[in-house]
Amino acid sequence: MxxxxxxxxxxxxxxxxxxxxxxxxxxxxxxxxxxxxxxxxxxxxxxxxxxxxxxxxxxxIPARLRGMRRGAKVEVTLHKNVSADSWHAFAKPAKKLKPSDIITFSDDFTALVTEKRGGGEVALAFSVSGPELMEKLLVYGEIPLPPYISSLRAVDDRDxxxxxxxxxxxxxxxxxxxxxxxxxxxxxxxxxxxxxxxxxxxxxxxxxxxxxxxxxxxxxxxxxxxxxxxxxxxxxxxxxxxxxxxxxxxxxxxxxxxxxxxxxxxxxxxxxxxxxxxxxxxxxxxxxxxxxxxxxxxxxxxxxxxxxxxxxxxxxxxxxxxxxxxxxxxxxxxxxxxxxxxx
Incomplete structure (x- = not known):
């Protein structure tokens, strides 16, 4: 159709x-x-x-993360868990990311770009895994409200x-x-x-x-x-x-x-x-x-x-x-x- x-x-x-x-x-x-x-x-x-x-x-989960890659801002939204330390994610801007790039979210929390998958999607391997990764997401991530809401207002504690x-x-x-x-x-x-x-x-x-x-x-x-x-x-x-x-x-x-x-x-x-x-x-x-x-x-x-x-x-x-x-x-x-x- x-x-x-x-x-x-x-x-x-x-x-x-x-x-x-x-x-x-x-x-x-x-x-x-x-x-x-x-x-x-x-x-x-x-x-x-x-x-x-x-x-x-x-x-x-608080799946939206904002970090830095070689001095430039990067935003990633996790969308599919692959293993204890790996996720597929949508990245902005994805075009400039390359395999082997490291995205830094904090001094003790980073992600390695292991693959570019097309359509703005990348594969990420985090520096921590399992429960520790979830703890980091709770600290550094935010609830990924849909774009038709996040374009109207910022995410807040009510969400x-x-x-x-x-x-x-x-x-x-x-x-x-x-x-x-x-x-x-x-x-x-x-x-x-x-x-x-x-x-x-x-x-x-x-x-x-x-x-x-x-x-x-x-x-x-x-x-x-x-x-x-x-x-x-x-x-x-x-x-x-x-x-x-x-x-x-x-x-x-x-x-x-x-x-x-x-x-x-x-x-x-x-x-x-x-x-x-x-x-x-x-x-x-x-x-x-x-x-x-x-x-x-x-x-x-x-x-x-x-x-x-x-x-x-x-x-x-x-x-x-x-x-x-x-x-x-x-x-x-x-x-x-x-x-x-x-x-």
Whole structure:
């Protein structure tokens, strides 16, 4: 399909730079046969007993670093962990970096450029590894807010908690699974009282999620891979729900992409521990997920392509126009939607 098919006009004032407070007061657009306006706090009444909410428990790390290379400033955003001391990262400016260059972040914290990978991407080997590397990131790094937020304001202490879900425990993401940002402990208690169960998986969201699609046809786009884990216990719980006639409700496109990666053609979820670069566009046959809770995505993005595959391109264009006219707040800190599969 043509990438331009997924374009739409978004007024800049519709981009949220802070989340709703309390989180569950965010608007929720329900997209089924008709389009209706709700709040996230309405979700326990919109779902059914026996449904299973699937959350991503990845934790965002302070993955943006600013350093010096031969007297020149360099900014790197880590996006994929390769080993205890090595990451792939996007660098600015990348053009002047060369293999064997050393980027200095502090007297005792440096990174060696081991490879230039194209598209502004480099491979880095740090001077420290494992837990010590994470300690250095906590000191010298910052939360890598998406460019559409960081261009509006500077990162501050509020983002340390605002850009983290209540499920976050497995460190490794450089972007939040933003649909999960709307959930609170109080809301989770209401799900339990309604007989709606939950389970977690892990997909470490990479900075590649923000990269623009630079080709004209979706067939020519190459997705960056991300690391995901579904435990045997989680897979068993999901399959039991499906067998009992319950619905799998994916909280976020990250959860959906991992579920679909781990699902066979018969709809059975298998334990998963590895990389996925699944790219979902209209025409894809969904095997694992029955409902999708997700924020509003950028025009011509891989995520708008995914939701268009799930609910239908025309339906999603109509839904987004409704959201724009209804003054919904877009993107990572914005409102969200409950999507039903298209016919």
């Amino acid at each position: 043509k990438v331009d098919d997924f374009d739409f006009d978004l007024p800049p004032e519709r981009i949220a730079d802070r989340p709703a407070i309390p989180r569950e007061t965010a608007k929720l657009l329900c997209v089924e046969d008709s389009i209706t306006d709700n709040l996230v706090s309405d979700l326990p009444d919109l779902l059914k007993a026996g449904d299973l909410l699937v959350f991503n428990d990845t934790k965002v 340390l908690t605002d850009y983290q879900t209540i499920f976050a425990k497995d460190e490794g993401a450089v972007a939040a699974p933003t649909a999960g940002l709307h959930f609170t402990d109080d809301l989770m208690s209401k799900f339990m009282s309604k007989g709606i169960d939950t389970v977690t998986l892990t997909l470490h969201v990479g900075a590649g999620t923000f990269l623009p699609v630079k080709v004209e046809d979706t067939l020519d786009h190459k997705m960056h891979s991300e690391i995901g884990i579904i435990s045997p216990e989680a897979a068993e719980k999901i399959n039991k729900c499906k067998s009992a006639g319950g619905r799998i409700v994916s909280v976020g496109t990250t959860s959906l992409r991992l579920l679909e990666s781990a699902c066979d053609n018969d709809g059975c979820i298998h334990p998963f521990d590895g990389e996925t670069d699944i790219f979902i566009t209209p025409g894809y046959r969904f095997k694992a997920v029955d409902l999708l809770i997700t924020n509003f995505h950028l025009p011509k993005s891989t995520l708008f392509m995914l939701v268009s595959a799930f609910s239908g391109l025309e339906k999603m264009h109509d839904a987004y126009q409704h959201a724009i006219e209804g003054e919904y707040r877009f993107y990572s800190y914005g409102d969200c939607s409950l999507l039903y599969p298209g016919s």
